[in-house]
Amino acid sequence: MDLEDPKQDRLDVLIIGAGVSGIGAAYHLQKNHPGKSYAILESRSDLGGTWDLFRYPGIRSDSDLYTFGYAFKPWTDEKAIADGPAIKAYINETAVENGIDRKIRYGHKVQRAEWSSDESMWTLTVELAGTGETFEMKARWIFAATGYYRYDQGYMPHFDGLADYAGQVIHPQHWPEDIDFANKRVVIIGSGATAVTLLPELAREAEHVTMLQRSPTYILPVPEKDRLGLALRRWIGDMRAYRLIRRKNILRQKFVYQFSQRFPKAARAFIRRVNRKELEGSGCDVDVHFNPTYDPWDQRLCAVPNGDLYQSIRNGSASVVTDRIDTFTESGLRLESGQDLEADIVITATGLNVQLFGGIEVTIDGEEFDAPSTVAYKGMMLSDVPNLVFAVGYTNSSWTLKIDLVCEYFCRLLGHMDSIGADTAVARITDPEMERIPLLDFPAGYVLRALDSLPRQGTREPWYLAQNYAKDARFLREGEVADEYMEFRRNERKSQTKEEVAV
Template identity: 50%
Template sequence: MQGLAGNDHPETLREMLPEPSYLPTVKTKAMDPENELLDVLIVGAGLSGIGAAHVLQRRCPGKTYLILEGRQALGGTWDLFRYPGVRSDSDMHTLGYSFKPWTNPKAIADGPAILDYLHETAHEAGITQHIRFGHKVVRAAWASADACWTVEAEHDGQRRTLRARFLYACSGYYNYEEAHRPEFAGEADFRGRIVQPQFWPENLNYDGQQVVVLGSGATAVTLVPTMAKSAARVTMLQRSPSFIVSQPSEDKIANWLRRHLPGHLAHQLTRWKNVLVQIGLYALARRRPAQAKRQLVGLAARQLGPNYDVATHFTPSYNPWDQRVCLVPDGDLFRALRKGQAAVVTDEIERFTPSGLLLKSGRELPADLVVLATGLKIKLLGGITLSVDGRLIHPADTLSYRGMMLSDVPNLIMAFGYTNASWTLKVDLTANYFCRLLRYLDRHQLAIAVPARPTDLQARPLLDFSSGYVQRATAELPRQGSRRPWFVHQNYLKDLLNIRYTRINDGTLQFGPAGQMPGG
């Protein structure tokens, strides 16, 4: 069926150019989703889902859509995570939306501020009325004969069925119900309390207590300085160090631009400034890893002073961006260490004891509270069971097309952001590409779009990352290929060219009318 679109003319200039972010939002019509065929069913009402709905309303105002959210509130990660100090680890001028300026003076924002931003975005655009809360999608079955997905969702103990032409997975990449939870010898003997940040108990009081935080990633470096403000002492216990860099919580240039320029212009200038800085620093780190490593370790050493053992506690064994670099706003972690409110110990646990932790070095750490900041558990597509014409789909057996579709799976879009930059940069490109795809199908009276997997392509891991949570999930993630459009860039500028400004009909994406699977 490729021949149906083979004589397509190039997209018009108007469609190829990015749409101004200040265009008014056009709300889609109300509908009865259980008795109508939706154009788009979005799964997840977090950062990605709200952004996808906003772009869809603005660029394809005639399309009907619904968002199914498994939890009882919008916000995704920013509603789920309630641990002390929860915040962004990217600046909000790039983690926020391109179409809605971030106006808070703090560029490194806390969780409540980000959640307010998401609520405001959804309310202003009329998106909230399209969300069905407490609807957890468990199964999605594609039928080529009908050119649609039949989706099953659990709601109040019952199954509801909806149908949609496109399924848009905006459910993030990790398991909301379960975090990575290693087991340790002697846990039953411990008289204190053990908690996980992902499931932080409401009103947990740790004032005046001895706290040990296990881990050295983004969650741990957030928890330690925040808890140190009221705990007797907080110890970050790590098996190995991470790269940790201080960044001002306020972007002075952004705040100056906002005072002197129109809001949207200031936002776009700041966004591009930060994008280019991120890309430049990442490229330098990958091109000259030894130099970048010396610089990052040197920055930590200057924060901590000449007598601190930086070689043991802040010098990782890997190169920068083999794992994500941790950001601490205004050097808060380093300040807590200098003041003696917190400490870093690099060692491994032998076992729990009644009063704390016995380490393999023989040292014992006293603890009233142990926080297991030991990482996420990846769960792609929210754990939805997929099938195509009765054939069960295992994501690990597929290739990722442009980082947003799966090989041989029709009419499925997946929001998956960057590992080395703000998540939203990539999912914003995905949302706009999806709208271009919808317009293309409408213009050619087509109903099905599916990336056809080539037979001569060597598969490789989707994420070139050595972080534990990625390595543990390698067998569950899709793969990528060695060439475009199967190669997943971790570069916004390259994606901007290869996603926004390339033809929809690229020779790889196959098309067909309703009732006939391309190539079938």
């Protein structure tokens, strides 16, 4: 399917989303199955996903690009912790180099996906941006690279008195152009990655920036550049250096996570020592503002490149307040402690709204899809949902590490189906008594708000999400495709009957 044929009737694979996951899926698909037809539908006007949507100052990755980047394309920028425009440029370069850009249909929003077992086919209702025109496309497979949150709406809690506030309120998900922070008092509500990123950037221009948090987050400084990686590139070339540093950083991520889980007191003590050293002489009370109630890596750590957040606090251009909001006032916020924070601009870095499959309505043979009744299979398919793969990365490591594995497995699955003449693959739960637990064991606010609307996971493989790259790599690269839970079927079109395919 190329530009001249935007409404091709039937495709082998339809990829929804042209972000880092969708472009990666397209690369693996056309490399391993060059004969299969595919297209990428993207509701926005450009590729990049998250890295096109978020435009706030300082937007950056919270993982190094040696592990966040694709395994097949080296990251060659000097900075290992990269900003949003650099990451988007990397994704775009990947698409152009591999001809994937010619497969993308911008301004195409999928509204509905209907599976028919009689046809062994998905029928998708697609809306064109601007005109509102809708049309149908058919595909054998859907690869949902839609991310995990609503693009059109961030999470905004209720704030008493907000209507009385005379200043400007901004949500980072919808950042206005050409806003001037010079000589302005700014309050950032939140303590996650977005707030931690915004603070040092705005502090360079604003009169003062206050990060107002209900509770602290674990924060650690990281070097913006990987000196070893830069040196190795000069000695052995980009790709070989990339592979070595990627392995090194994967092992480091694994060590930090497992150490934190096994020895939480030691990990907490180490982080506290680092924070005390970074904020020495600043007047900032580390025991109050950098002392989370949970253990390290129960939620994701926030990385600050070269300690930029600490620098802003040390030089007095920024501060941290730990308290709860009582109400907005005309000139700012009143806290439950009685303290008033004057603010010309308030930024609500209050999180995301989780959304499955980009909000697409899904039906299976006329029945509405009920996400909580399904169980994730190998972290990439759902029980009783045929011919659909979804891409969700790690919560405790770089997102793209998992996406690469999902794409590789998907290509193996397609190859096996071709070898046995199957049209349909669907995961079935053989033990109805298997315990079902929340899909994500991750107590971040945006996850907790959405748990009841998400699929579940089981307590054993292949229904359990390991959140472990090394384990997943073995499981998805070397494990059986035709296991006891995967049902393959051939659609006998002449007789309009379906047969079990021997595996």
